[in-house]
Amino acid sequence: MSPARRRLVIGLMSGTSRDAVDAAAVSITGAGPDLFDLPNIKIRLIHHLSVRYPRSLASDLLSLDSLTSGDICRINVEVGEAFARAAIKCAEGAGIALKRFQAVASHGQTLWHIPPQGGPKRRRNGSTMQVGEPAVIARRTGLPVVSGFRAADMALGGQGAPLVAYADYILFKSKAPIAVHNLGGISNVTLVTPRLEGVRAFDTGPGNSLMDAAMRRYFGKPFDRGGAKARRGRPDKELLRRLLAHPYFRMKPPKSTGLETFGPAMLDEVLPSSSRKRGEDVLATLAQFTAHSVAHAYRRFVLPGSAITEAVFSGGGTRNTFLMELLGEHIKPVKLSLSDSYGVPAQAKEALAFAVLGAARLDDVRTSLPGVTGASGSVMLGSITHAS
Ligand SMILES: Nc1ncnc2c1ncn2[C@@H]1O[C@H](COP(=O)(O)OP(=O)(O)O)[C@@H](O)[C@H]1O
Ligand SMILES: [Mg+2]
Known part of the structure; x- marks a missing residue:
């Protein structure tokens, strides 16, 4: 049996409340051939915090119906900066240098979510949009960023949600x-x-x-x-x-x-x-x-x-x-x-779950659950953006 490996990942999440970025520094230890040997995997939360959005960004995020494409373009980077700040603060709070983390796993901020429509015969795939530019987070933290967790499941006809079921x-x-x-x-x-x-x-x-x-x-x-x-x-x-x-x-x-x-x-x-x-x-x-x-x-x-x-x-x-x-x-x-x-603080659970999904993506593990989302197959969730 291969020795236990430990991986440190920062999970970032802001949900539909659009209130704040939740960040969780997480240690994931596996004992099998890969980290995701399910019976043996161990997850430990090291530190977590919430960073509220700046007031004007929070207000933009709550007035989506009146935003232009230009506003959305700008918000994508502003949310990316807010997510990067939360990741950096979380590493500081954990007392661990950023470079010791393997990755940041960022859910991003959902702007809009359209579930799949129609019955089994005439089915139209859904669509979902999360902003929070991963290239900005990668640049600010110097770490690879796993993001865009929902798209691949939706491309297979799935709901793209909830994804936290695996974690x-x-x-x-x-x-x-x-x-x-x-x-x-x-x-x-x-x-x-x-x-x-x-x-x-x-x-x-x-x-x-x-x-x-x-x-x-x-x-x-x-x-x-x-x-x-x-x-x-x-x-x-x-x-x-x-x-x-x-x-x-x-x-x-x-x-x-x-x-x-x-x-x-x-x-x-x-x-x-x-x-x-x-x-x-x-x-x-x-x-x-x-x-x-x-x-x-x-x-x-x-x-x-x-x-x-x-x-x-x-x-x-x-x-x-x-x-x-x-x-x-x-x-x-x-x-x-x-x-x-x-042992899972209520405000940290979702960010922790995305850290787990991000770590799994680094190991090319398929974490989508077609039985949950209705997708026609299982896929790896998330794309990887490198820092350099
Ligand atoms: N002290 C509190 N009393 C009542 N509701 C609260 C309190 N703190 C947070 N909340 C509720 O929790 C929401 C944020 O929860 P959160 O888990 O971050 O949701 P989301 O994942 O959608 O962002 C707030 O919008 C508010 O409705
Ligand atoms: Mg929230």
Whole structure:
């Protein structure tokens, strides 16, 4: 047997909330012929941090509908610079020189995500766009950059999402069967099974995206700290019923979604500016909406045929204590826990997952899971941009 090898990778992620770049310095040790000998791989988080986007960039990223092609061209490099700064700060925080890392794995910032359309007979591939120029990150860090993780899966007809299922499997396979759930702007769940082939994952619908949009609209704030405003409000049953009637919830996985569907445009549609509802009541309704849609996804698509008793949550949404209380009630008898209790800080999990995917790409390992995304085959995820 070949000796254990260790690889250090910095994972970078910013999700649909478009709030900050999460960075994770990760050590990945393998004992097999390649690093990705699944039974033996060991993953250790060394350091993690979040770096908020500069104010004007954050505001551009939230007003996508009004951006020109020229704006998007500029944003690609500005996001690349922000990602590079986060990588450099993370290495500093870890106390490890950048040159000791093998690579940076950058998810980039999704600007738009169009899932595949149509049934099995007349299927149109989807399209997705992440910005954050990898050449800029490679130049600033001096490291190879793995990026563009979603495109190859979508070229094979897949959803290109969720991709973290492979890493969720490695991190939580010893606890299988278990649900691994991330509450970002969008909410996604991975059903981790004892064998990789059985793993399933999909987006359940909104995470924080609609609540954040409501906070911006009613209170001029980015999010509802601790869910305090939602807790004070009274849910509007009729509005909740209309929201839950969205066809996305009836679709069977594979499925993925984004801010295009569950974002500010949805809020404008169900609550036109003429609506005189109280902000707190809207937030209470939207918190219920997220909780109900997650519970519905579990009942329809996660629990049948699986013996899970626990769901491990991560993502910024776990800091919304009101939402977490609602979720705990709604997914009963499944027990809700936090990834922190398994040594994976809630805010670091996705960045950590991309570090794992990036390391796998360096070893030419195929990490796409066609059973998850619906693609017609398995592929290596990500392209490599060298620093020189
Ligand atoms: N203290 C908090 N209270 C309530 N919600 C929070 C708190 N901190 C973060 N959040 C929520 O988490 C979101 C960011 O979560 P994150 O996991 O970074 O999502 P994404 O992956 O979509 O960027 C914020 O937009 C906000 O809705
Ligand atoms: Mg974020």
